[in-house]
Amino acid sequence: xxxxxxxxxxxxxxxxxxxxxxxxxxxxxxxxxxxxxxxxxxxxxxxxxxxxxxxxxxxxxxxxxxxxxxxxxxxxxxxxxxxxxxxxxxxxxxxxxxxxxxxxxxxxxxxxxxxxxxxxxxxxxxxxxxxxxxxxxxxxxxxxxxxxxxxxxxxxxxxxxxxxxxxxxxxxxxxxxxxxxxxxxxxxxxxxxxxxxxxxxxxxxxxxxxxxxxxxxxxxxxxxxxxxxxxxxxxxxxxxxxxxxxxxxxxxxxxxxxxxxxxxxxxxxxxxxxxxxxxxxxxxxxxxxxxxxxxxxxxxxxxxxxxxxxxxxxxxxxxxxxxxxxxxxxxxxxxxxxxxxxxxxxxxxxxxxxxxxxxxxxxxxxxxxxxxxxxxxxxxxxxxxxxxxxxxxxxxxxxxxxxxxxxxxxxxxxxxxxxxxxxxxxxxxxxxxxxxxxxxxxxxxxxxxxxxxxxxxxxxxxxxxxxxxxxxxxxxxxxxxxxxxxxxxx
Ligand SMILES: Cc1cc2nc3c(=O)[nH]c(=O)nc-3n(C[C@H](O)[C@H](O)[C@H](O)COP(=O)(O)OP(=O)(O)OC[C@H]3O[C@@H](n4cnc5c(N)ncnc54)[C@H](O)[C@@H]3O)c2cc1C
Ligand code: SF4
Numbered sequence: 001x002x003x004x005x006x007x008x009x010x011x012x013x014x015x016x017x018x019x020x021x022x023x024x025x026x027x028x029x030x031x032x033x034x035x036x037x038x039x040x041x042x043x044x045x046x047x048x049x050x051x052x053x054x055x056x057x058x059x060x061x062x063x064x065x066x067x068x069x070x071x072x073x074x075x076x077x078x079x080x081x082x083x084x085x086x087x088x089x090x091x092x093x094x095x096x097x098x099x100x101x102x103x104x105x106x107x108x109x110x111x112x113x114x115x116x117x118x119x120x121x122x123x124x125x126x127x128x129x130x131x132x133x134x135x136x137x138x139x140x141x142x143x144x145x146x147x148x149x150x151x152x153x154x155x156x157x158x159x160x161x162x163x164x165x166x167x168x169x170x171x172x173x174x175x176x177x178x179x180x181x182x183x184x185x186x187x188x189x190x191x192x193x194x195x196x197x198x199x200x201x202x203x204x205x206x207x208x209x210x211x212x213x214x215x216x217x218x219x220x221x222x223x224x225x226x227x228x229x230x231x232x233x234x235x236x237x238x239x240x241x242x243x244x245x246x247x248x249x250x251x252x253x254x255x256x257x258x259x260x261x262x263x264x265x266x267x268x269x270x271x272x273x274x275x276x277x278x279x280x281x282x283x284x285x286x287x288x289x290x291x292x293x294x295x296x297x298x299x300x301x302x303x304x305x306x307x308x309x310x311x312x313x314x315x316x317x318x319x320x321x322x323x324x325x326x327x328x329x330x331x332x333x334x335x336x337x338x339x340x341x342x343x344x345x346x347x348x349x350x351x352x353x354x355x356x357x358x359x360x361x362x363x364x365x366x367x368x369x370x371x372x373x374x375x376x377x378x379x380x381x382x383x384x385x386x387x388x389x390x391x392x393x394x395x396x397x398x399x400x401x402x403x404x405x406x407x408x409x410x411x412x413x414x415x416x417x418x419x420x421x422x423x424x425x426x427x428x429x430x431x432x433x434x435x436x437x438x439x440x441x442x443x444x445x446x447x448x449x450x451x452x453x454x455x456x457x458x459x460x461x462x463x464x465x466x467x468x469x470x471x472x473x474x475x476x477x478x479x480x481x482x483x484x485x486x487x488x489x490x
Contacts, residue, residue: 003073006045013113014039021348025307028189028271030096031344040123043116044072050107054334055117057488058105060458061087061094062480065102065117072120081128084121087480089158089457090200092129093183095122096192098454101487105334129199136206139167145471148173148232150217150413153181154453155444156238157204158460159467162477163236164209166468171232172209173223175216181240183453185265188301190308190344194272218413225416234439234467237427238460239413241445245403247293251361256369258283260298260402267305285311289395291372292316293358294402297343302400304345314350315394319377319384322354335488357384359391361399372396408446424449429483433463434470441467447483455481 003009016035018024024031047069055065064083071080084091095118106114128134145168149156152174164170178184180197205211218225229235244259251257266282285306292299292306295318306314323340331337346352356374364370376390407425408414414427417437422428426449427435427442434441443463444456458481465477 003045006042006073007048007108007112010042010046011112013116014043015116015119018344018347024190025348028308030193031190035119035123037123040120041073041075044069044120046108047073047115048108052107054105054107055102055115058101058103058334058336060455060481060485060487061461063087063102063121065115068124069115069117069120072124077124077127077131078133080124081133084124087478088121089161089461090154091121091125092196092200093154093192094118094454094457095125096196097187099336099452101336101454104336105488107334110333134199134203136203137165138207139165141167142169143167143472145169145233146171146231147234147236147467147471148228149236149238150228151181151238151240151444151446152176152179152184152211152213153238153240153444153456154183155240155446155456155460155463156181156236157200158457159236159238159443159464160209160460161204161207162461162464163467164204164207166464166475166477168233168468168471170209172211173215173217173228174211174213175219177214179211179213181238185268186261186298186301188264188268188305189271190304191301216412218416225413229417229437229440233471234441236463236467237413237419237435237440237442237446238444238456238463239408239446241405241407241426241450243406243409243425244401245406247358247401247403249358249360251363251369254361254363254369255367256283256397257361257399258401260292260294260302260400263398263400264298264301264305267309271305271308283398285309285314285398287312288397290314290398290400291394291396292400292402294318294404295320295352295354296402296404298404299400299402300343300345302402303350304343304348306398306400307345307348307350311398313395315396316350316352317356317358317374318352318354319357320354321379322352330490332490335490357386361396362393369396369399372399405445405450407449431482431484432466432470433459433483434466439470441470459483 017033018031049066068080068083100118102117103114147170149160149172160170160172290306290311292302323338327337357377360373361369362371376387377384429442443459462479465479468475
């Protein structure tokens with residue numbers, strides 16, 4: 001333990017400043033200012049190096065948190081990045097985007113604000129990139145075995161990096177025109193600039209991973225699932241859970257009522273200046289009253305994007321009641337609690353309305369949405385019941401549906417491989433991440449259901465260990481989770 005009295009001397013969490021709202025909504029750059037090193041080291045020194053570090057249990061990657069907190073406090077950045085990379089392929093991603101279940105599980109959090117674990121993680125990896133310590137780690141020799149990874153989100157990329165480093169020849173197929181999955185066109189630039197992704201992809205390419213963007217496996221005229229299986233010694237399906245939940249109420253077919261990803265993807269591409277045709281075709285929020293249905297990460301990303309596009313008003317609707325400000329008694333430490341959270345986008349504007357349900361979208365007479373009818377709801381015996389007399393209408397020329405994802409898309413690739421979705425709507429797999437088709441594995445949201453980046457990376461790493469064992473009969477790769485592991489709950 002670096003500083004035995006650190007947590008007594010420094011009881012407050014200190015995080016880097018965010019750029020002023022009026023400034024940051026004028027551009028798409030990340031919202032955080034760089035962190036002062038002295039403050040960071042002071043914060044790392046609050047770690048108590050617990051005998052049983054519950055932060056480990058909160059994180060599916062099993063990150064060696066007390067070790068790199070200690071090394072950061074001492075300023076031993078080189079050693080710190082080695083410990084960080086020992087369990088996480090992409091700390092620059094989790095350091096920016098993870099909701100940090102490790103911090104909810106931190107022992108210090110029982111009676112003090114928890115250690116700023118995520119910020120320490122981010123500072124360590126950024127220092128490593130700045131110092132040129134993140135270099136390619138190609139394998140010493142090749143095994144002669146080949147692996148196809150389908151899908152280039154965090155699960156596919158983590159699996160690919162692990163398997164390439166283990167000596168297999170790995171190709172990553174992606175239907176989008178660029179690699180990255182939701183990290184590329186789902187998550188907006190203001191949460192993570194894409195240059196962060198590109199420098200990691202460069203490392204992977206130099207290690208030998210081959211990238212095949214613009215290839216939708218299983219689509220007409222493209223490589224079929226069966227052909228892919230025949231060409232490679234093993235296949236990892238990391239196709240995500242991209243099937244969005246819908247809201248089949250009257251008026252759903254009106255123009256201006258969109259699934260969130262149909263809005264975010266072109267908005268992100270235009271923000272990146274990638275394609276002027278996209279800019280011409282995209283639906284923009286400029287000058288509109290925007291209503292976002294769904295209160296999660298996707299909804300917050302729509303909010304920040306709409307504000308930057310110059311929306312007149314933005315309202316985010318949520319069917320659940322407003323969460324408490326403090327951890328509720330039925331979600332005790334060390335679980336990840338449902339509390340009222342203010343993301344950077346929420347700081348920037350918009351209104352959040354809780355405990356309401358949309359009953360109808362209103363037609364302006366030209367098949368375009370001009371408003372939305374809603375009703376307040378309350379939970380009665382586990383069901384949402386409308387509150388009589390609480391109906392009202394909101395103006396809305398753009399409605400974004402951000403109500404989550406139900407699982408991977410059926411048909412196509414999955415059908416060609418004879419794979420069915422299980423009762424949860426995801427691809428079934430055994431305890432080795434293998435589907436009913438021998439040699440075909442599944443990782444990430446496609447097998448787990450809609451989840452988080454940190455779980456996707458853990459899935460990719462564990463699936464890579466299973467693939468390596470399948471190909472070689474044994475493996476030295478780490479497997480941080482089993483397919484059935486779930487977040488800490490009571
Ligand atoms: C808008 C949004 C914001 C989010 N924000 C956060 C956040 O801040 N923090 C967090 O922890 N989590 C966040 N999440 C969740 C997180 O992004 C996902 O859990 C994670 O990306 C899942 O990773 P994955 O690799 O399983 O799949 P994805 O990232 O979904 O990648 C799957 C890829 O497979 C490709 N694909 C599918 N079928 C084929 C095919 N037949 N051939 C070739 N390619 C194919 C898709 O094009 C896609 O690129 C967010 C999700 C969304 C939608
Ligand atoms: S639980 Fe918190 S205080 Fe304890 S080792 Fe982990 S980060 Fe440090």
